[in-house]
Amino acid sequence: MDTTELLKVIEPDGATPGFDTDLSDAELVHCYRTMLAVRAFDDVCMKLQRAGRIGFSIPNKGIEATQVGAASAIDKTDFLFPSYRDFGMALYHRVPPVEMMHNMFGNELDSAHGRQMPVHFSFVDPIRLYSISSPIGTHIPHAVGAAHAFRLKGEDRVCLVSFGDGGTSSLGFHSGLNFAGVWKAPVVFLCQNNGWAISCPSEEQTASEGYAIKAKAYGMPGIVVDGNDLLAVRQATSDAVARARRGEGPTLIEARTFRMGGHSTSDDPTRYVPAELLEEWGRKDPVTRFQRYLEKEGIWTAKLEEQLTAEVSAEINAAAKVAEGTGQPGLETIFSDVYADLPTHLRKQGEFLFDLTARRGDAAAGDGAFPL
Amino acid sequence: MTASLQILAQDGKPVRSVPELAPERMVELFEHMLHVRCVDQRMLKLQRAGRIGFVGTAKGLEASIIGSAAVLDHRDWLWSGLREGGAAVMRGLPLAEYVAQMYCNSNDTAKGRQMCNHFQHKGSNYPSWSSVIGTQIPHGVGAAFATKRRGEDAVHGIYFGDGATSSNGFHSGMNFAAVWKVPAVFVCVDNGWAISVSSSAQTCAESYADKAVAYGMPGVSVDGNDVLACYEATRSAAERARAGDGPTLVVLKTYRMLGHSSSDDPTRYRDDEEVESWAKRDPILRLERYLTDRGVLQKGAREATEKRLYAEIDAVVHEQEAAPRMALRTLVEDVYAETPRHLREQYNAFHAVVERRGEAEPGDGAFPL
Amino acid sequence: MxxxxxxxxxxxxxxxxxxxxxxxxxxxxxxxxxxxxxxxxxxxxxxxxxxxxxxxxxxxxxxxxxxxxxxxxxxxxxxxxxxxxxxxxxxxxxxxxxxxxxxxxxxxxxxxxxxxxxxxxxxxxxxxxxxxxxxxxxxxxxxxxxxxxxxxxxxxxxxxxxxxxxxxxxxxxxxxxxxxxxxVPEDVYTVDLSTLRRVREGKDVTIFCYGAMVPVVEKAATQAAAKGIECTVVDLRTLLPLDEDGVLEAAKSTGRVVVVHEAPRFCGYGAEISALIAERCIEYMEAPVKRVTGFDTPFPNTLEHHYLPDDRRVLDAIEQTFEF
The missing domain is CATH 3.40.50.970 (Thiamin diphosphate (ThDP)-binding fold, Pyr/PP domains)
Incomplete structure (x- = not known):
């Protein structure tokens, strides 16, 4: 267990001395394409939000290598418990961008029926991506429970749970990691140390030497990895996943990266993030770094980049267009899914709302009859 | 970090240099430890006789509790869990108040609102514990923050058991304490069992002291049945805190010889051999041997002290048995600084019923509205 | 100021x-x-x-x-x-x-x-x-x-x-x-806790509300006035301890009560107000208490404007107190 040495694979110039990847060229291109897609998805959402067409988004810029590197290390039969800043995890596993856009618009095709804020995805296909909740760290024990269930059922599947540096202070982190250690649950904890919990820098978050070292309190290995190095994140996560599948228990990975944008579209980071830090991390851009690697490997060409950029841009813009053109969720979705069966008091409340809305001449209520 | 600090071996022979404590002070510690045991003994008896409802004993933990708390002086605060009542008595809680609290009677400073074994003593900065595990940890940290902010040099000893290291309060309290560098000493009395869950099943960490690393503070493991080691480790942590160098986690490895409480039957979940092996490490006997070897304690001193202590305790018990009935108004008082109208009304309605039944006493009267 | x-x-x-x-x-x-x-x-x-x-x-x-x-x-x-x-x-x-x-x-x-x-x-x-x-x-x-x-x-x-x-x-x-x-005065001043604020006086219906629902209720009260119904609007301000006498007095003064909050209805704060009135001044009531609240569901996102009580739902309830 080494909690201090930073795992790094790709040098700033793209060289990977002494390292051979297990990824095929096509898989490497898919990683690269996913990072470009994250950036495009991010850009489109920021523009939609600025134009007032969606209410909110979470900038993902700077974190792409961590998201994609980690996601690439799990199978689609595994269970993903992401944070709200993990576009790349969904996109890597080929969740169609339009499905994500439906959530950004909260429309009737959104898997959560417009009940959640944007960026709070929930998917079961093509990968199980657990419904995201806004309170911090609550999903960590969920992932541990799910992983323990895999173990009890004798399945060799694992859970990958992702959270930020601030998440380590949450109660879910403490109980989740402790239970996982005691149960030897097949779970990988990915702490994306992006430098900031909204406006709170790491030195105000904890007095410990980084976050990986916290693993010691729970009797599990803690690994520090360069979060802007896709291959390093993939390597660390693959090792942890393999360990989990072998029944040797959980691992905490701290990926050191930097949130290049604000916490959200409602945040102005210039109030608290020093400009020098942004410049410093701007020079460590994870997409450029991976691109240099691909170039050294003879995979990247300007033409490839141009082609992929055009592809993802077209795909995501089209997705936004479709999602924006999709109608609002039906009024009855206020009442459905509260329980498996609709209780009488909710039926009455639904009937009341449909009647009232119809009397107002609002087409959302149709003929005024409650459809459930 | 995982090797435990030990000063006295079980035969009473020092294995490293002994802290500079006057012989009289050591005898005091010995008597406080005996006192803890005698009080427990009497309380258990009262519980078995149905005179009091509940006892959470400290048998086996006397060195941990007395040795660590002995370094906290009158300025300092002690944030307790279930089993630190003996430390409160050592630091000034009158035994009469201790026993009144066990009876939850009208002499109880908490007015009989808490269950038994939840002591408090304002005079020595000893707030009462709620029964919810670990909740006192952030309280101690917040209070230590206030101490630091006012530039005072008090230290906050924050006590909890091995099970509490899994609690919310431990995680947030330890984290906040280290970030704020408050003058606190976290005393984890690892007594082997969180009710029926063994301390080895509570966590997968190699040692409880290792948990300090996660918060960026030092952690030390101590032989919790060695009163001098407990004293020394806590003293050095308190000194560090007082000097402004921040908190420390001190883990006292010991063993709860009896059940979790008088309501618990530990034979259901643990082996006799384990209990016997710890019985051979009795903390009181260890200090007694050391003091006897040094000629500080004379033969028969222990028996004489016990006799004296039991007599004192019995006198106090006798007195507390005769406490008057609890004033009924305490039902609604102290909910707020001033009793609000709705509570006064609720009490008055209740009082009318009591009066009709002829059960009201002078002083129970209705509130003015 | x-x-x-x-x-x-x-x-x-x-x-x-x-x-x-x-x-x-x-x-x-x-x-x-x-x-x-x-x-x-x-x-x-x-x-x-x-x-x-x-x-x-x-x-x-x-x-x-x-x-x-x-x-x-x-x-x-x-x-x-x-x-x-x-x-x-x-x-x-x-x-x-x-x-x-x-x-x-x-x-x-x-x-x-x-x-x-x-x-x-x-x-x-x-x-x-x-x-x-x-x-x-x-x-x-x-x-x-x-x-x-x-x-x-x-x-x-x-x-x-x-x-x-x-x-x-x-x-x-x-x-x-x-x-x-x-x-807002510039100096340090206090508003006593456990006192309610009578926002508007009217003889026909009393509406109890607090927080974000106060402007919604005021709007509904204005619309009711246009229809000839005069409302007393009470901003409770302190929910605990509540100014119960103030509530009873305001309820008695009209004999018709509507309680409005955006939280779900079941065991919501409106239930306490309704129970208080039922226990303490039912004899003054001309009609059952009406509650206008959020639905007993989690809070939605896209459809939040349907979830939140608005002036028209409040107005409906005001009118319904006359239909008894």
């Missing part, structure tokens, strides 16, 4: 009291340089330093737990919980510790502190940035629960809460943060 938004009034209240009482300190997540996610604490760190307005690690349990200890040891903490939806990790510390400390220690230890938290819908915050959890807390003896609806009350009630000897949960209607403005 300056005209401030409710948000500015909260900010002004904090600053005013911090200038006069050095024991008051403000902390929570992002309340420092960022000034809070809604900017309620903007400028505090600059004016009072990091010693008195600072960010904490991301743990609501830690924020409230340490605030209790600070309060027990002579400080006056004003802790912020970023969204009321995030308060639940601290539920134990609020309900079982802060609220019970005085009682369980026989008055020896107390936790005079304020927990400020924005609550309620109207910002497209979905399930976790919209909840109205006042009923969970109003059920807690030892706690005070205060909800302002005007800038003047926001400052005066906040200062009264900070000066109060007991723990106060101060819930700020985030929907009103920037949408209501009013004159």
């Amino acid at each position: 300056p005209t401030l938004t409710l948000l500015q009034a909260v900010n002004d209240g904090l600053k005013s009291v911090m200038r006069t009482d050095p024991d008051v300190l403000v902390f929570g997540e992002d309340v420092g340089l960022k000034g809070g996610v809604f900017l309620a604490t903007e400028g505090l760190t600059n004016e009072f330093g990091k010693e008195r307005c600072f960010d904490t690690p991301l743990s609501e349990d830690g924020i409230i737990g340490t605030a209790i200890g600070m309060a027990m040891n002579g400080l006056r903490p004003v802790a912020e919980i970023q969204f009321q939806d995030f308060i639940f990790p601290a539920f134990d510390q609020i309900v079982s510790e802060a609220a019970k400390l005085r009682y369980r220690s026989g008055g020896q230890y107390t936790a005079p502190m304020v927990i400020r938290t924005p609550y309620g819908g109207g910002i497209r915050g979905g399930l976790y940035h919209s909840q109205s959890g006042e009923a969970y807390f109003a059920h807690t003896a030892g706690l005070k629960v205060v909800i302002p609806s005007t800038p003047h009350d926001a400052k005066g009630l906040l200062i009264a809460s900070i000066q109060d000897p007991d723990p106060v949960l101060f819930m700020e209607p985030k929907a009103l943060y920037r949408s209501v403005k009013g004159e």
Whole structure:
């Protein structure tokens, strides 16, 4: 267990001395394409939000290598418990961008029926991506429970749970990691140390030497990895996943990266993030770094980049267009899914709302009859 | 970090240099430890006789509790869990108040609102514990923050058991304490069992002291049945805190010889051999041997002290048995600084019923509205 | 007298009291340089330093737990919980510790502190940035629960809460943060807790409400007046301890009652008002009490405007009190 040495694979110039990847060229291109897609998805959402067409988004810029590197290390039969800043995890596993856009618009095709804020995805296909909740760290024990269930059922599947540096202070982190250690649950904890919990820098978050070292309190290995190095994140996560599948228990990975944008579209980071830090991390851009690697490997060409950029841009813009053109969720979705069966008091409340809305001449209520 | 600090071996022979404590002070510690045991003994008896409802004993933990708390002086605060009542008595809680609290009677400073074994003593900065595990940890940290902010040099000893290291309060309290560098000493009395869950099943960490690393503070493991080691480790942590160098986690490895409480039957979940092996490490006997070897304690001193202590305790018990009935108004008082109208009304309605039944006493009267 | 938004009034209240009482300190997540996610604490760190307005690690349990200890040891903490939806990790510390400390220690230890938290819908915050959890807390003896609806009350009630000897949960209607403005005195002043505010006088129907529902009810009352129905509108302001006599008096004065809140109906605060009236002045009632509330569902996002009670739902209820 080494909690201090930073795992790094790709040098700033793209060289990977002494390292051979297990990824095929096509898989490497898919990683690269996913990072470009994250950036495009991010850009489109920021523009939609600025134009007032969606209410909110979470900038993902700077974190792409961590998201994609980690996601690439799990199978689609595994269970993903992401944070709200993990576009790349969904996109890597080929969740169609339009499905994500439906959530950004909260429309009737959104898997959560417009009940959640944007960026709070929930998917079961093509990968199980657990419904995201806004309170911090609550999903960590969920992932541990799910992983323990895999173990009890004798399945060799694992859970990958992702959270930020601030998440380590949450109660879910403490109980989740402790239970996982005691149960030897097949779970990988990915702490994306992006430098900031909204406006709170790491030195105000904890007095410990980084976050990986916290693993010691729970009797599990803690690994520090360069979060802007896709291959390093993939390597660390693959090792942890393999360990989990072998029944040797959980691992905490701290990926050191930097949130290049604000916490959200409602945040102005210039109030608290020093400009020098942004410049410093701007020079460590994870997409450029991976691109240099691909170039050294003879995979990247300007033409490839141009082609992929055009592809993802077209795909995501089209997705936004479709999602924006999709109608609002039906009024009855206020009442459905509260329980498996609709209780009488909710039926009455639904009937009341449909009647009232119809009397107002609002087409959302149709003929005024409650459809459930 | 995982090797435990030990000063006295079980035969009473020092294995490293002994802290500079006057012989009289050591005898005091010995008597406080005996006192803890005698009080427990009497309380258990009262519980078995149905005179009091509940006892959470400290048998086996006397060195941990007395040795660590002995370094906290009158300025300092002690944030307790279930089993630190003996430390409160050592630091000034009158035994009469201790026993009144066990009876939850009208002499109880908490007015009989808490269950038994939840002591408090304002005079020595000893707030009462709620029964919810670990909740006192952030309280101690917040209070230590206030101490630091006012530039005072008090230290906050924050006590909890091995099970509490899994609690919310431990995680947030330890984290906040280290970030704020408050003058606190976290005393984890690892007594082997969180009710029926063994301390080895509570966590997968190699040692409880290792948990300090996660918060960026030092952690030390101590032989919790060695009163001098407990004293020394806590003293050095308190000194560090007082000097402004921040908190420390001190883990006292010991063993709860009896059940979790008088309501618990530990034979259901643990082996006799384990209990016997710890019985051979009795903390009181260890200090007694050391003091006897040094000629500080004379033969028969222990028996004489016990006799004296039991007599004192019995006198106090006798007195507390005769406490008057609890004033009924305490039902609604102290909910707020001033009793609000709705509570006064609720009490008055209740009082009318009591009066009709002829059960009201002078002083129970209705509130003015 | 300056005209401030409710948000500015909260900010002004904090600053005013911090200038006069050095024991008051403000902390929570992002309340420092960022000034809070809604900017309620903007400028505090600059004016009072990091010693008195600072960010904490991301743990609501830690924020409230340490605030209790600070309060027990002579400080006056004003802790912020970023969204009321995030308060639940601290539920134990609020309900079982802060609220019970005085009682369980026989008055020896107390936790005079304020927990400020924005609550309620109207910002497209979905399930976790919209909840109205006042009923969970109003059920807690030892706690005070205060909800302002005007800038003047926001400052005066906040200062009264900070000066109060007991723990106060101060819930700020985030929907009103920037949408209501009013004159706010510059000095330190208080509005007494446990007093209600009669917003509007009318002889026909009494409407009880608080927080973000007050302007909605006022709008409905104006529409009712146009139809010849005169409403008394009561802003409860302090939910616990409630000014019960004030409620009964207002209910009796018209004999018709509507209660409005955006929280779900079942075991919601309106149930307490209805029960109080049923127990204490049913003989004055001309019609059953009507409740206008959020639905008994989690809070939606896209359809929040259908979830939240609006003036037309309130008006319907007013009219229904005449249909009995």
